[in-house]
Amino acid sequence: MSNKAPNFFRVATRPKWIGALLLSLMVAAIFAGLGQWQLDRAFTKDDPKTNTSNSAANLVEKHLMLDPQHTYIVDGRLQNGITGYWILMNARDENSVSTTLALGWVEKLEVAEDLRMNFMKLVQAEAFLPVSGYPLLSEAPQAVDSEKPYLLHSVSLAQLINLYSPEVAIETAPKFLALSAKSVQFSSESLKPIEVTYREGEKINWLSAFYFLEWTLFAGFAVFLWWRLVKDEIIRLTAEAEADKR
Amino acid sequence: MTSTPQSLQVATIRGVLKYFKATSYITGIFLLVIMVLWGIRLSVHADFWLGGPNGLLSLAYYSVDANGTKVGLPDSGLDLTSVSLIVHGWLYVAYLFGDFRLWTLMRWSFGRFLLIALGGVVPLLSFFTEHHFAKVAEADLKKVV
Numbered sequence: 026m027s028n029k030a031p032n033f034f035r036v037a038t039r040p041k042w043i044g045a046l047l048l049s050l051m052v053a054a055i056f057a058g059l060g061q062w063q064l065d066r067a068f069t070k071d072d073p074k075t076n077t078s079n080s081a082a083n084l085v086e087k088h089l090m091l092d093p094q095h096t097y098i099v100d101g102r103l104q105n106g107i108t109g110y111w112i113l114m115n116a117r118d119e120n121s122v123s124t125t126l127a128l129g130w131v132e133k134l135e136v137a138e139d140l141r142m143n144f145m146k147l148v149q150a151e152a153f154l155p156v157s158g159y160p161l162l163s164e165a166p167q168a169v170d171s172e173k174p175y176l177l178h179s180v181s182l183a184q185l186i187n188l189y190s191p192e193v194a195i196e197t198a199p200k201f202l203a204l205s206a207k208s209v210q211f212s213s214e215s216l217k218p219i220e221v222t223y224r225e226g227e228k229i230n231w232l233s234a235f236y237f238l239e240w241t242l243f244a245g246f247a248v249f250l251w252w253r254l255v256k257d258e259i260i261r262l263t264a265e266a267e268a269d270k271r
Numbered sequence: 272m273t274s275t276p277q278s279l280q281v282a283t284i285r286g287v288l289k290y291f292k293a294t295s296y297i298t299g300i301f302l303l304v305i306m307v308l309w310g311i312r313l314s315v316h317a318d319f320w321l322g323g324p325n326g327l328l329s330l331a332y333y334s335v336d337a338n339g340t341k342v343g344l345p346d347s348g349l350d351l352t353s354v355s356l357i358v359h360g361w362l363y364v365a366y367l368f369g370d371f372r373l374w375t376l377m378r379w380s381f382g383r384f385l386l387i388a389l390g391g392v393v394p395l396l397s398f399f400t401e402h403h404f405a406k407v408a409e410a411d412l413k414k415v416v
Contacts (some may be wrong), residue, residue: 103343104322232353240361246367254381268281 037255046078049251050183053244059239067233085160086204088153089116089124090100096144096187098137099177104130104220110137111219113180113201119153125185125201126158129216134176136215141175158202159221277330281412284376288408291369295401298366298391302321306353306394319355323348377408 036042095115102111109132116124128144131137166181177184186197206218311317311330320331323345325350331350333343367388374384383404390400 232356235357235360239364241366249383250371253375257378 031256031259036259042255046251048248053247056240056244059235063233063237067230073236084157085161086155087158089118089156090153091116093144093147096141097175097177100181123195127203127219130219131215159203160200161203275320280376287372291373292401292405294369295397298362299397301362301393305355308355312352315382319351321349336357363391
């Protein structure tokens with residue numbers, strides 16, 4: 026044991042402490058990774074709104090031929106705090122590409138079922154009509170009850186095109202349209218236009234934002250602990266050196 | 272490394288020990304609370320909601336869509352489940368600070384530091400670590416005084 030008080034660098038470069046440094050850096054990297062993961066989550070969608078479109082400017086107009094034979098009902102649709110139903114109808118453009126239309130919102134299932142029957146009996150002109158609506162994202166498919174195969178639990182375009190055309194593969198537009206109030210009128214008191222809310226930019230997930238800060242803090246702390254442990258070792262060595270002197 | 276604390280620091284250590292005990296209980300209790308809230312979130316997909324459309328305190332149910340986005344939570348009010356998770360996160364930081372202070376002053380081994388740190392993450396463990404290490408600290412202090 027040397028009599029001189031060891032300096033920080035001499036102790037820190039001992040294999041044991043280099044190993045400890047690598048370990049603490051590894052822990053810090055893991056914590057930083059976890060922080061990065063939380064940061065990604067902090068700025069992604071955690072939006073509580075049901076029907077969101079990016080902006081009012083998103084209203085699109087298409088010329089479509091309705092296909093009332095393929096009318097469906099989807100449940101669990103929130104509007105003004107009331108859970109109700111949407112009525113979906115297939116339509117196609119000049120190139121036979123399918124566009125699913127969400128015609129409107131209904132509060133009661135019986136009313137939705139009546140409307141659906143009426144629509145299916147509708148003799149539609151073989152013409153392309155102007156239709157305007159807000160494009161909305163397709164949802165994950167959910168299994169339907171075999172007793173009511175027309176009652177869906179989500180608007181999944183992948184699921185819907187199989188219902189429209191079970192045998193032949195057809196193309197579909199990437200998003201479905203929620204008809205605007207100004208669009209083709211389907212005469213019914215109970216069928217209300219779907220309210221599409223707008224999301225201004227992204228919402229911050231505060232939980233993840235704070236977790237990101239904490240992981241960053243812990244990553245810094247892991248390296249700080251290494252420094253602290255080396256300091257402790259120096260204090261111990263110095264004390265031993267002093268004891269040796271006496 | 273079972274060296275003893277410096278006699279000059281005894282007063283400081285007493286203060287830190289109080290802080291350590293207090294944060295142990297607070298984090299421990301909060302950890303149990305968030306385990307319950309978390310359980311509700313995972314099992315029935317609901318968060319505790321303060322001041323939403325359904326009154327002062329209610330359960331807000333939600334579903335998760337294809338993008339992993341939570342759908343159906345109220346627009347107004349405060350998500351108490353998320354707030355509790357955030358608060359626990361920072362209480363844990365405060366607890367860890369106490370752990371670090373005590374560990375440095377008492378010149379304990381690094382394993383003890385990690386064990387106490389774990390106490391704030393594993394439910395109920397902080398009550399045991401507090402009970403045990405507060406006693407160890409008191410015994411160590413007696414040796415000095």
